[in-house]
Amino acid sequence: MIDFSLTPEQQTLQKKAREFAQSEIAPIANKIDSSNDSKLVPWEFCKDMFGKGTELGFTSLLLPQEYGGWGKKCIDLTLVLEELGVADVSIAASYFNLTAAMSLLIAKTGTEEQRKRILSHVSSGEPHLFSAAESEPGVASSDFFCPKPDPNIGMKTFAKRDGDAYLINGNKAALITNSGVADAYFIMARTALDQPMQESTSMFYVPADTPGLSFGDKTEIIGWKASHHAALYLDNVRVPAENLLGQEGQAGELLMVLPEVAIGLAASFVGLARAAYEYALDYAKQRVSWGSPLIEHQAVALKLADMMVDTQSARLMVWDAAHAAEDNPQFAATVKAPAAKTFAVDVAIKNAQKAVEILGGYGVTKESQAGKFLNDAWIGYSCDFARDMLRLGLVNSM
Numbered sequence: 061m062i063d064f065s066l067t068p069e070q071q072t073l074q075k076k077a078r079e080f081a082q083s084e085i086a087p088i089a090n091k092i093d094s095s096n097d098s099k100l101v102p103w104e105f106c107k108d109m110f111g112k113g114t115e116l117g118f119t120s121l122l123l124p125q126e127y128g129g130w131g132k133k134c135i136d137l138t139l140v141l142e143e144l145g146v147a148d149v150s151i152a153a154s155y156f157n158l159t160a161a162m163s164l165l166i167a168k169t170g171t172e173e174q175r176k177r178i179l180s181h182v183s184s185g186e187p188h189l190f191s192a193a194e195s196e197p198g199v200a201s202s203d204f205f206c207p208k209p210d211p212n213i214g215m216k217t218f219a220k221r222d223g224d225a226y227l228i229n230g231n232k233a234a235l236i237t238n239s240g241v242a243d244a245y246f247i248m249a250r251t252a253l254d255q256p257m258q259e260s261t262s263m264f265y266v267p268a269d270t271p272g273l274s275f276g277d278k279t280e281i282i283g284w285k286a287s288h289h290a291a292l293y294l295d296n297v298r299v300p301a302e303n304l305l306g307q308e309g310q311a312g313e314l315l316m317v318l319p320e321v322a323i324g325l326a327a328s329f330v331g332l333a334r335a336a337y338e339y340a341l342d343y344a345k346q347r348v349s350w351g352s353p354l355i356e357h358q359a360v361a362l363k364l365a366d367m368m369v370d371t372q373s374a375r376l377m378v379w380d381a382a383h384a385a386e387d388n389p390q391f392a393a394t395v396k397a398p399a400a401k402t403f404a405v406d407v408a409i410k411n412a413q414k415a416v417e418i419l420g421g422y423g424v425t426k427e428s429q430a431g432k433f434l435n436d437a438w439i440g441y442s443c444d445f446a447r448d449m450l451r452l453g454l455v456n457s458m
């Protein structure tokens with residue numbers, strides 16, 4: 061029998077995440093969202109909060125205990141990320157989900173030496189922010205899914221073997237999350253430009269202070285105001301060969317065992333969908349029209365009912381994907397996780413739209429949260445690969 065009830069430990073974890081999200085994340089997100097300063101560096105506001113979240117284990121939940129982690133399951137991470145996403149989806153996704161997922165990548169695919177070295181900060185509880193760079197200017201990131209074995213298709217950043225190291229040269233796109241503020245980078249580069257990218261894309265671990273690594277100015281985007289995105293430049297960046305993750309040319313294989321990235325994002329968007337629902341529900345109970353609260357008008361009540369049902373459906377898909385991640389990571393990575401992420405983002409967008417409608421004119425003012433929900437939700441269409449590419453991938457796996 062399938063049991064959807066949470067254990068007492070999971071309920072405690074969920075409560076801890078909810079309290080943290082409301083007391084630590086929500087005030088920061090409000091401050092950043094209401095600022096008109098385009099030069100504001102959100103990370104400066106988020107650093108301490110991220111440190112506290114790290115101490116609570118939110119970036120190391122899934123790591124084995126022998127590396128200082130909590131040895132929890134993917135479902136536990138989704139409980140945390142939904143709560144963080146209620147307070148702010150960009151903080152949940154960019155800081156916590158990304159760092160948790162890349163730490164897990166090391167635990168799952170690193171050599172014993174890499175695990176001990178790269179995850180050494182975990183045991184001490186020291187916050188360590190990660191970034192992952194695949195996208196490049198002038199190259200469609202959707203090329204990553206292209207089945208054609210054409211060496212001219214795909215990223216151009218090149219890692220040339222040079223003795224016991226690689227020399228990496230190239231540029232990464234202006235949207236790279238945490239570029240310029242992270243402690244270390246997971247950089248994808250081609251190790252042969254005359255071979256198809258499917259066989260020549262490798263992943264490297266590159267600490268932020270590596271000479272030759274530099275970063276662009278913060279990129280302004282329409283939502284996700286609390287996260288930091290910028291270009292990343294590699295000019296003869298010398299990376300020791302022991303920082304190659306997995307086998308040379310096999311970066312795609314690494315991602316096949318990491319459904320947690322998309323599942324964590326999906327959980328964060330369920331949080332956003334829930335926030336939009338709860339915000340609109342609250343307003344509909346207060347606002348009076350024709351002498352009654354809005355919620356007593358069926359046209360409004362039915363919208364709220366749909367928001368609640370859709371949120372619950374998205375959550376169940378996320379939980380289902382999280383269970384698959386334990387038993388069959390590859391199936392989760394190719395089917396369950398992209399399906400859950402696509403659905404959760406769609407629900408977040410729909411709920412945000414309905415919230416704008418229910419709040420009437422107030423919904424489009426900056427003072428209300430509804431516009432923020434909508435701007436934040438749209439980002440889900442393209443962060444961590446375009447929505448349609450994920451959907452086409454689902455069709456191909458049928």
Ligand SMILES: Cc1cc2nc3c(=O)[nH]c(=O)nc-3n(C[C@H](O)[C@H](O)[C@H](O)COP(=O)(O)OP(=O)(O)OC[C@H]3O[C@@H](n4cnc5c(N)ncnc54)[C@H](O)[C@@H]3O)c2cc1C
Nearest residue numbers: 192193194195200201202235236237443444445446448449
């Ligand atoms: C907030 C945010 C954070 C991001 N963070 C990172 C990061 O940390 N690291 C990183 O590497 N990248 C990051 N990205 C980049 C992101 O991964 C890409 O934007 C995404 O994969 C889409 O790629 P693209 O923008 O090149 O669009 P394109 O690949 O150019 O696609 C444009 C449109 O065309 C469609 N399309 C393209 N090819 C096909 C096809 N063959 N068939 C059908 N439709 C197609 C797509 O679905 C899409 O709608 C981030 C993006 C955002 C918005």
